[in-house]
Amino acid sequence: MLQMNDLWVKQCGISHTGSFKDLGMTVLVSQVNRLRRMKKPLLGVGCASTGDTSAALSAYCAAAGIPAIVFLPANRISIAQLVQPIANGALVLSLDTDFDGCMRLIREVTAELPIYLANSLNSLRLEGQKTAAIEICQQFDWEVPDWVIVPGGNLGNIYAFFKGFHMCKELGLIDRIPRLVCAQAANANPLYLYYKAGWKNFKAIKASNTFASAIQIGDPVSIDRAVFALQNSDGIVEEATEEELMDACAQADLTGMFTCPHTGVALAALIKLRKNGVIRATDRAVVVSTAHGLKFTQSKIDYHSKAIADLPCKFANPPVQVANDFGAVMDVLRRELSLR
Ligand SMILES: N[C@@H](CCOP(=O)(O)O)C(=O)O
Numbered sequence: 314m315l316q317m318n319d320l321w322v323k324q325c326g327i328s329h330t331g332s333f334k335d336l337g338m339t340v341l342v343s344q345v346n347r348l349r350r351m352k353k354p355l356l357g358v359g360c361a362s363t364g365d366t367s368a369a370l371s372a373y374c375a376a377a378g379i380p381a382i383v384f385l386p387a388n389r390i391s392i393a394q395l396v397q398p399i400a401n402g403a404l405v406l407s408l409d410t411d412f413d414g415c416m417r418l419i420r421e422v423t424a425e426l427p428i429y430l431a432n433s434l435n436s437l438r439l440e441g442q443k444t445a446a447i448e449i450c451q452q453f454d455w456e457v458p459d460w461v462i463v464p465g466g467n468l469g470n471i472y473a474f475f476k477g478f479h480m481c482k483e484l485g486l487i488d489r490i491p492r493l494v495c496a497q498a499a500n501a502n503p504l505y506l507y508y509k510a511g512w513k514n515f516k517a518i519k520a521s522n523t524f525a526s527a528i529q530i531g532d533p534v535s536i537d538r539a540v541f542a543l544q545n546s547d548g549i550v551e552e553a554t555e556e557e558l559m560d561a562c563a564q565a566d567l568t569g570m571f572t573c574p575h576t577g578v579a580l581a582a583l584i585k586l587r588k589n590g591v592i593r594a595t596d597r598a599v600v601v602s603t604a605h606g607l608k609f610t611q612s613k614i615d616y617h618s619k620a621i622a623d624l625p626c627k628f629a630n631p632p633v634q635v636a637n638d639f640g641a642v643m644d645v646l647r648r649e650l651s652l653r
Pocket residue numbers: 334361362363364365366367431432433434466467468469470527528
């Protein structure tokens with residue numbers, strides 16, 4: 314469909330807690346562990362989260378015996394993401410606000426109490442996350458891809474990728490930095506709007522509901538870093554509607570992947586940029602897959618059951634209800650298999 318022969322997906326979500334957040338959180342929690350051994354007075358480590366950061370923080374804090382405190386927007390994250398910090402023994406505050414509200418609160422709280430802030434405005438996180446960029450270079454034997462497409466919400470990750478590529482270039486391991494694309498959900502697109510306005514007058518927005526709930530963020534903490542990364546990599550910002558991102562996920566899953574909606578946003582951006590000729594058929598492009606699709610089964614079930622209002626769900630593959638009867642089963646098989 315895209316007629317590309319050098320297209321890759323960098324799987325950053327097939328990891329211990331099922332998202333790329335593991336890369337940076339191991340670095341941050343290791344440092345906190347060291348601070349505690351040095352008897353620095355820390356009550357614990359805290360974050361605001363849309364579900365992945367909190368899962369990573371809780372897991373590594375549990376392993377290190379450090380109290381974790383997570384602020385989550387009530388009813389805005391998946392069940393799988395909610396149960397991760399609960400199971401790992403974190404103190405979970407489910408707040409009647411969105412992610413941006415949680416972020417404001419945790420910043421106020423950590424200014425008041427000796428709780429170490431674990432969101433990606435802490436550069437230790439980005440030091441860990443940048444290793445994905447180094448790995449991409451290494452996996453291509455230090456040949457730089459033309460494009461790297463990263464979903465963006467709080468916007469630390471796009472900067473972490475830039476940092477990783479920039480470091481490789483400084484070290485002489487690669488000769489250029491790939492063009493970065495930050496892909497946002499159209500329902501949560503403050504960076505896209507800023508880009509379209511020629512980087513003039515950034516305005517935080519109220520993010521609307523999106524299936525890509527982990528990037529449902531209207532006031533990203535790393536906005537300036539993201540702009541720096543994009544401006545210094547001849548970067549682009551693209552957006553994807555709910556229909557585009559869910560269709561892109563479903564199409565990708567047909568290849569054997571099991572994508573999360575945020576990866577769907579990046580894939581939808583790729584499809585658009587390929588269709589309008591910005592990305593060429595022969596370009597080497599890497600789409601960053603940020604989380605495991607198993608964290609987002611409800612939206613996939615709803616899609617494949619065609620149970621989403623106003624979404625045609627073009628690639629739905631609903632299960633066929635059949636009576637417990639040999640003839641009925643044979644009829645279905647004959648009908649369905651002739652269609653595939
Ligand atoms: N998508 C994030 C939101 C928090 O962002 P972070 O960059 O500060 O970790 C999440 O999973 O919580």
